[in-house]
Each structure stands twice: as structure tokens, then as C-alpha cells.
Amino acid sequence: xxxxxxxxxxxxxxxxxxxxxxxxxxxxxxxxxxxxxxxxxxxxxxxxxxxxxxxxxxxxxxxxxxxxxxxxxxxxxxxxxxxxxxxxxxxxxxxxxxxxxxxxxxxxxxxxxxxxxxxxxxxxxxxxxxxxxxxxxxxxxxxxxxxxxxxxxxxxxxxxxxxxxxxxxxxxxxxxxxxxxxxxxxxxxxxxxxxxxxxxxxxxxxxxxxxxxxxxxxxxxxxxxxxxxxxxxxxxxxxxxxxxxxxxxxxxxxxxxxxxxxxxxxxxxxxxxxxxxxxxxxxxxxxxxxxxxxxxxxxxxxxxxxxxxxxxxxxxxxxxxxxxxxxxxxxxx
Amino acid sequence: xxxxxxxxxxxxxxxxxxxxxxxxxxxxxxxxxxxxxxxxxxxxxxxxxxxxxxxxxxxxxxxxxxxxxxxxxxxxxxxxxxxxxxxxxxxxxxxxxxxxxxxxxxxxxxxxxxxxxxxxxxxxxxxxxxxxxxxxxxxxxxxxxxxxxxxxxxxxxxxxxxxxxxxxxxxxxxxxxxxxxxxxxxxxxxxxxxxxxxxxxxxxxxxxxxxxxxxxxxxxxxxxxxxxxxxxxxxxxxxxxxxxxxxxxxxxxxxxxxxx
Amino acid sequence: xxxxxxxxxxxxxxxxxxxxxxxxxxxxxxxxxxxxxxxxxxxxxxxxxxxxxxxxxxxxxxxxxxxxxxxxxxxxxxxxxxxxxxxxxxxxxxxxxxxxxxxxxxxxxxxxxxxxxxxxxxxxxxxxxxxxxxxxxxxxxxxxxxxxxxxxxxxxxxxxxxxxxxxxxxxxxxxxxxxxxxxxxxxxxxxxxxxxxxxxxxxxxxxxxxxxxxxxxxxxxxxxxxxxxxxxxxxxxxxxxxxxxxxxxxxxxxxxxxxxx
Numbered sequence: 001x002x003x004x005x006x007x008x009x010x011x012x013x014x015x016x017x018x019x020x021x022x023x024x025x026x027x028x029x030x031x032x033x034x035x036x037x038x039x040x041x042x043x044x045x046x047x048x049x050x051x052x053x054x055x056x057x058x059x060x061x062x063x064x065x066x067x068x069x070x071x072x073x074x075x076x077x078x079x080x081x082x083x084x085x086x087x088x089x090x091x092x093x094x095x096x097x098x099x100x101x102x103x104x105x106x107x108x109x110x111x112x113x114x115x116x117x118x119x120x121x122x123x124x125x126x127x128x129x130x131x132x133x134x135x136x137x138x139x140x141x142x143x144x145x146x147x148x149x150x151x152x153x154x155x156x157x158x159x160x161x162x163x164x165x166x167x168x169x170x171x172x173x174x175x176x177x178x179x180x181x182x183x184x185x186x187x188x189x190x191x192x193x194x195x196x197x198x199x200x201x202x203x204x205x206x207x208x209x210x211x212x213x214x215x216x217x218x219x220x221x222x223x224x225x226x227x228x229x230x231x232x233x234x235x236x237x238x239x240x241x242x243x244x245x246x247x248x249x250x251x252x253x254x255x256x257x258x259x260x261x262x263x264x265x266x267x268x269x270x271x272x273x274x275x276x277x278x279x280x281x282x283x284x285x286x287x288x289x290x291x292x293x294x295x296x297x298x299x300x301x302x303x304x305x306x307x308x309x310x311x312x313x314x315x316x317x318x319x320x321x322x323x324x325x326x327x328x329x330x331x332x333x
Numbered sequence: 334x335x336x337x338x339x340x341x342x343x344x345x346x347x348x349x350x351x352x353x354x355x356x357x358x359x360x361x362x363x364x365x366x367x368x369x370x371x372x373x374x375x376x377x378x379x380x381x382x383x384x385x386x387x388x389x390x391x392x393x394x395x396x397x398x399x400x401x402x403x404x405x406x407x408x409x410x411x412x413x414x415x416x417x418x419x420x421x422x423x424x425x426x427x428x429x430x431x432x433x434x435x436x437x438x439x440x441x442x443x444x445x446x447x448x449x450x451x452x453x454x455x456x457x458x459x460x461x462x463x464x465x466x467x468x469x470x471x472x473x474x475x476x477x478x479x480x481x482x483x484x485x486x487x488x489x490x491x492x493x494x495x496x497x498x499x500x501x502x503x504x505x506x507x508x509x510x511x512x513x514x515x516x517x518x519x520x521x522x523x524x525x526x527x528x529x530x531x532x533x534x535x536x537x538x539x540x541x542x543x544x545x546x547x548x549x550x551x552x553x554x555x556x557x558x559x560x561x562x563x564x565x566x567x568x569x570x571x572x573x574x575x576x577x578x579x580x581x582x583x584x585x586x587x588x589x590x591x592x593x
Numbered sequence: 594x595x596x597x598x599x600x601x602x603x604x605x606x607x608x609x610x611x612x613x614x615x616x617x618x619x620x621x622x623x624x625x626x627x628x629x630x631x632x633x634x635x636x637x638x639x640x641x642x643x644x645x646x647x648x649x650x651x652x653x654x655x656x657x658x659x660x661x662x663x664x665x666x667x668x669x670x671x672x673x674x675x676x677x678x679x680x681x682x683x684x685x686x687x688x689x690x691x692x693x694x695x696x697x698x699x700x701x702x703x704x705x706x707x708x709x710x711x712x713x714x715x716x717x718x719x720x721x722x723x724x725x726x727x728x729x730x731x732x733x734x735x736x737x738x739x740x741x742x743x744x745x746x747x748x749x750x751x752x753x754x755x756x757x758x759x760x761x762x763x764x765x766x767x768x769x770x771x772x773x774x775x776x777x778x779x780x781x782x783x784x785x786x787x788x789x790x791x792x793x794x795x796x797x798x799x800x801x802x803x804x805x806x807x808x809x810x811x812x813x814x815x816x817x818x819x820x821x822x823x824x825x826x827x828x829x830x831x832x833x834x835x836x837x838x839x840x841x842x843x844x845x846x847x848x849x850x851x852x853x854x
Contacts, residue, residue, distance in 0.1 A: 127600075
């Protein structure tokens with residue numbers, strides 16, 4: 001039995017698909033040949049109650065397959081999963097009362113009817129009594145500022161508005177675990193921000209455990225405390241989002257605005273990112289050389305109008321993790 | 334012109350790959366033919382055999398008549414989907430007419446079914462019925478070749494059904510109505526020459542449905558004249574083709590309206 | 594159990610509401626489907642003009658069989674159209690949302706779509722049954738039960754064939770053709786089904802339990818035929834349901850096309 005403080009416990013999870021190999025008409029008919037593709041291979045991790053975890057990886061890494069196994073949609077090839085102590089594909093119905101799901105590419109809302117109708121249907125699906133349902137819906141609709149949305153047929157809603165309704169639908173029955181698969185896919189910058197803030201606030205208020213897959217590092221930074229990176233169905237790294245910077249950043253980006261049109265900075269550990277008259281952008285490898293030393297050298301060569309020192313964007317860090325450049329820093333929990 | 338051939342070629346290759354679809358369709362064909370022939374077997378056994386037509390002849394008639402429904406692919410479904418999803422608008426700016434493209438694809442798939450049904454279908458009917466009809470293999474070959482031209486008209490009718498989605502939002506029930514017309518007026522269950530006086534065979538013979546189904550199939554019974562059937566097919570084919578063209582022009586106006 | 598029933602009822606109400614809210618002339622479809630059958634049915638008059646009976650079957654039998662088949666087909670289209678679209682739902686991964694609900698997935702998927710043309714079929718079918726009843730003085734007392742059983746067999750048959758979609762991709766087109774001919778077969782005269790064909794009609798494609806045996810019961814009042822129908826209906830429904838759940842283990846949530854390989 002799992003520890004009561006653990007919401008999600010995944011052990012040696014594996015999922016393979018059989019794919020038929022292309023062959024001629026008769027050959028394919030008589031003796032079809034299949035290839036096995038491992039979408040998820042030997043994945044293990046745990047998520048504590050109330051944690052918000054981002055599940056990140058490139059296309060085809062196995063993120064969606066994993067989240068579908070955790071939410072009881074797919075049967076794994078082997079391995080164990082416990083969601084609040086339930087095995088999803090065995091205790092599907094019992095577990096369903098405790099989880100909420102949002103799939104960005106699929107809708108649980110009825111296309112031709114107002115979202116409010118779907119909410120009501122879901123209240124029956126989750127056996128909620130009328131009073132509880134009404135007060136919960138009013139509460140969520142207020143928080144999500146969706147009063148004007150739930151009366152309109154879903155087909156008339158924008159993608160961002162629809163996603164707000166999708167999330168309300170998944171939170172109606174107060175799930176203790178919320179699975180979100182690409183919740184911000186296709187949304188504009190403003191809508192993304194709204195969705196992220198709402199998910200975070202809802203989770204903080206109810207102590208909901210969140211597992212979110214995304215391509216967008218913004219989702220990870222704004223919503224989650226922890227990040228699990230997978231690639232080719234295997235765990236690459238699992239750590240706190242804030243540690244990602246300190247753990248992986250070996251570079252600082254320095255931008256200089258100079259009086260002189262150009263200066264020579266031919267020092268090992270410096271990579272030129274951008275060079276224009278009176279302007280330089282450098283990437284400094286802090287293991288080889290300190291930022292202070294570079295600035296001193298630059299000031300000796302010319303007086304400076306402005307100096308900016310930044311961390312590289314999170315996307316670059318993730319990119320580096322994917323490409324294995326930082327594989328020496330790989331840490332597993 | 335060559336691009337149409339390529340579309341047909343790709344559809345041919347695509348359909349050749351869909352083995353399950355081909356086999357499940359052929360299985361249904363065998364089952365339906367089996368039911369049709371069994372009905373006549375019972376009728377013959379109860380002493381109501383039509384004079385001059387042996388059970389084997391009748392079996393071949395039923396087998397060929399049913400074949401028309403299976404030779405063409407169901408392109409009305411594709412067009413219906415294009416119209417409903419709005420994809421048809423994206424095809425309009427391509428350097429080839431949408432209908433010609435879908436028709437070429439239909440012809441490519443038709444070629445696959447011709448291969449399957451003319452070979453496997455003939456073997457099945459020969460074994461099931463215990464021999465060739467009185468007119469011999471020759472009459473079967475003639476009937477079968479007229480089914481090819483009939484299938485082209487059937488494709489045109491299907492296009493019309495598919496395009497009806499612009500008004501009805503769903504082509505399948507229009508297609509089913511058309512199909513039921515074919516069954517009644519095409520002589521699928523029994524040769525038109527045996528029809529009662531309230532459906533006079535002389536009139537029914539002139540309709541496109543008879544020219545597409547009963548006409549070609551009746552060649553195994555030594556029925557109608559080949560050239561008459563061909564002439565009727567030509568006449569109806571041109572008429573339906575022109576009808577579909579004007580209907581399509583009407584539909585295009587609807588696309589503009591929808592597109593705002 | 595009560596919770597499930599409340600949910601199914603709400604789901605069905607929602608399905609009808611959604612069907613009614615869609616553009617595209619609900620009535621037009623219903624009228625057209627009646628017309629379709631009005632066009633088709635005379636083919637039996639044509640056949641029976643030629644021969645007085647087919648192995649003991651005449652016009653009254655044909656009316657009853659076609660009426661029952663159409664009414665049941667209509668009931669299934671109205672209430673459980675989702676079964677017919679199962680192959681599509683499987684291919685597109687649309688079962689996901691039902692799988693995450695704490696309710697039976699099969700019923701959720703079945704009840705979630707309705708085809709309004711079913712109204713026309715139900716009206717036409719019942720009309721034809723009533724016509725046969727009055728015209729040929731046939732006792733229709735057991736007809737409601739027969740219609741319920743016929744609908745269950747149709748639904749189970751559709752479920753059985755649709756479930757092949759778990760193993761065969763893009764099965765939708767083939768499945769539609771199978772259903773259509775399934776419904777056509779059910780109105781064929783019972784005496785033509787002999788030998789292997791009879792076995793098929795009582796097992797894999799159980800049209801025998803939709804029309805042949807019920808019609809024989811109505812005409813002869815032999816109770817054992819009714820009992821046989823009830824038992825077979827239940828058995829076939831269990832078989833089809835089990836086959837669906839077996840297939841569900843292979844459900845790949847639309848992933849199989851996304852897998853790189």
C-alpha cells in the first residue's frame with residue numbers, strides 16, 4: 001500500500017505499441033510483420049499530495065501516453081501505478097471520483113450546447129447532490145469569471161474561453177488529483193496567462209495535486225514547483241523548477257552598450273552571441289571565467305553606457321537537456 | 334490530363350492497401366448474393382420458376398445486379414465530409430477542379446474493385462451456382478463490362494448525393510433513398526421483365542436505374558440488346574453529368590455565402 | 594445503480610437536446626427516411642405479385658418483418674447511435690472522456706449520439722406493423738416486447754461489428770456497410786435461410802432473433818419461440834458486451850497513428 005501522503009506513485013511503467021510494417025499486398029496479407037515501438041520504458045516517479053508537477057518532453061517523448069495510463073485510459077504493457085492508492089486500469093470507476101482530466105486537444109464539452117448543460121450532466125456522472133453542485137458551480141464560475149460563457153453554445157466560444165470551461169468541468173467534483181494534457185496548446189499569450197493563474201489558484205485553494213504536460217516552459221514556470229523531463233519514454237531529470245536554473249545554468253548572458261564602436265574580447269570561455277557597432281552580446285561560461293573579470297576587461301577597453309547580465313531563457317535550458325549537452329549534470333531522484 | 338491519371342493511380346494504391354475493407358466488403362457481397370439466390374431457390378422449389386430462366390441463370394443475374402453496389406467506392410462519404418468540414422473551400426484554389434479530382438480518385442478505386450469482383454466474384458458465382466449461365470462466359474463478360482460504365486454513372490450520382498450536404502447537412506439519408514430507388518427500379522431482386530403491370534417493364538427499362546443494373550445483368554438471361562443498354566447508359570450518363578455540373582455550380586455559390 | 598440510471602437519463606436527455614439544437618432540418622431527415630422506406634417496400638409487393646409465397650411467407654409476414662426491423666433500427670438510431678460511430682470514436686480517441694468518468698463506458702458511448710432520422714423509421718415501422726395487424730387480423734399483444742428485444746439484438750449486433758474497430762483501423766466505412774446490410778437482411782423471408790446460412794442468421798448475424806423467430810411466434814403463438822428469443826437476446830447482448838470490453842483492452846486512445854516508427 002502506498003504512503004498516504006503520496007498522490008501519484010509510478011513504478012517501472014512501460015507501454016509498447018505494435019506497428020505494422022509496410023509490405024506488399026500479398027505479403028502483408030499472408031505474413032504481416034509488426035514492429036514494437038516503446039512509447040514509455042521503465043518510468044518511475046512519485047508525486048506528493050498538493051504538489052504541482054510539470055511533465056515536459058519533446059514530441060513523441062511519451063508524455064501523453066503516460067498521463068493517459070495514469071488517468072485510466074490506457075492499459076500499460078507492464079509496471080505499477082497508484083493514484084491515491086488506486087490502480088487506474090483496475091479501479092477505474094473508484095479512482096474517477098478522485099481525479100479530474102483536461103485534454104487540450106479533446107473536449108469533454110458538448111459542442112452544440114452551452115457548457116452549463118455539460119456541467120449538469122457531469123454532476124450526475126459524479127453523483128453530486130443538487131445543492132452541492134449548484135454552490136460549487138457558482139463558486140467556480142465566479143472564480144473563472146465565466147458567467148457569460150456558460151450560457152453560450154460551446155461552438156461559439158473562443159479556444160481560450162472553451163479551455164476555461166473545460167477546467168471548470170474537470171474541477172466540479174473537487175478532484176484531489178488533476179491531470180492536464182497540453183492545456184494551453186493553441187492559446188494566445190493572454191489566454192495562456194489566465195489559464196495558468198487559474199489552475200495554480202484552484203490548486204492552492206483546494207490542495208489539488210496537479211500533473212501537467214506541456215511544450216510551453218511558461219506553463220511549467222508559472223504553475224509548477226517541480227519538473228520531470230522525459231525523452232524516448234525515459235526519465236531524463238526530475239527536480240524543483242527553481243533548481244533547474246542553478247543546476248543547469250553554466251552560462252550568463254552579458255549585453256554591453258559601449259562608447260567605442262567595437263572592442264576585442266578574445267578570452268577563453270566567452271562566446272559571441274551578437275555583435276553590432278557599440279553593442280555586444282556575450283555568453284560567458286562561468287566555469288571557465290567569472291562575469292566580473294569579463295566586465296573589468298571590457299571597461300578597460302572602452303567606457304560603457306549600459307550593462308545587462310541575464311540567465312539564458314528556460315527554453316534554452318530545456319533544449320540543452322533534450323539534446324543531452326548537459327547530460328553530465330543528469331540527476332535522478 | 335495526366336494529373337487525373339495520377340490521382341486515380343494514388344487512389345488505386347491506397348485502396349489496394351485497405352485489405353480489411355476490401356475483404357469485409359466482398360464478404361458482404363457474398364452474403365447478400367447468397368440471400369438473393371436462396372430466395373429464388375425457394376421460389377423455384379415451390380414450382381414458380383419463370384419460364385426459360387434456369388436457377389443458375391437467375392443466380393448469375395442476381396450476382397451481377399448486386400455487384401454494381403460494390404464496384405464503386407463510397408465517394409459520397411468523402412464529399413459529404415469535405416462539405417461538412419469546410420475542407421472543400423481549400424480545394425477550390427487548386428489548379429484542378431474539385432469534382433474531377435474526386436471522380437478520378439473514384440475511378441482509381443473502381444479499378445481495384447473491378448479486379449477483385451471480376452476475378453473473385455466470378456469464381457464465387459461459378460462455384461456457388463455450379464457453372465456458367467446459358468449464355469456462357471461471353472454473356473457474363475458482356476454484362477460485367479457494361480457494369481463498368483454503369484459504375485461511372487453511379488459515381489456521378491454519388492457525387493450529387495455528396496453535394497446535397499450543402500443543403501441537408503448529411504448525405505447518407507439522401508444516398509439511402511437513391512439506393513432504395515435503385516433496388517426497386519433497377520431490378521436487383523428480380524428481373525424487370527417479371528415486374529407486374531403497375532410497374533410496366535417497358536417504362537422501367539428506359540430509366541437510368543435499369544440501364545445501370547437490370548440491363549447489364551439481364552445479358553446473362555439473353556435479355557436486352559447490348560447496344561440499347563449502352564445507348565441508354567450514354568444518354569443518362571451525359572444527362573447526369575450535366576446535371577451534376579450545374580448542381581455543383583449552384584453549390585459553389587453556397588460556398589461563397591458560407592465564407593462571408 | 595440509481596446513480597447510474599439518473600446519469601443515463603440525463604445523458605439521453607442531453608443527447609436529444611443536442612440533436613434538436615443542430616441545424617440541418619431534423620424533420621427533413623425524418624420525412625426523407627419515411628420516403629426511403631415507402632420507395633423500398635413496394636419491392637415486396639412486386640415479388641409477391643410474381644409468386645404467391647416464398648416458402649410459406651407472404652405479404653403479411655413481409656410487412657411484419659420489415660415493420661419490426663425498421664422500428665427497431667429507428668429505436669437504436671435514436672437512442673444508441675453512438676454504437677454505430679464506435680469505430681470512429683475509437684480511431685479518434687473519443688472514448689477518453691468516458692473512460693475518466695465513474696460510469697459504465699459502453700452506455701456512455703452508446704447514448705451520447707442520436708440520429709434524428711430514427712423518428713421516421715420508428716413511425717414507418719410501427720405504421721407498417723399496425724397496417725399488417727388490421728389488414729390481416731394479426732394479434733399484436735406481444736409486439737412491444739418484440740420491439741424491445743429486436744432493438745437490443747440490433748444494438749448488440751452493431752456493437753459486435755463496431756468493436757472490430759479496436760483491432761482494425763479506419764473500420765468505419767466497412768462497419769457502416771455491414772450495419773446497412775444487417776438491417777436489409779433482417780427483412781428477408783425466414784424460409785430462405787437454410788443450412789449454414791441459418792446458423793449464421795442465429796449466431797454471428799442474428800437477424801433470426803430480430804424478425805424471423807418473433808414473426809413465427811406472432812403467426813403461430815408457440816410460446817417456446819418467444820422464450821427462445823428472450824434467452825437468445827440476452828445471451829447475444831452479453832456476448833457483444835464482453836467482446837467490446839475485450840477490445841477495450843486494446844484501446845489506444847488515438848495514439849497508434851501518432852507513434853513514431
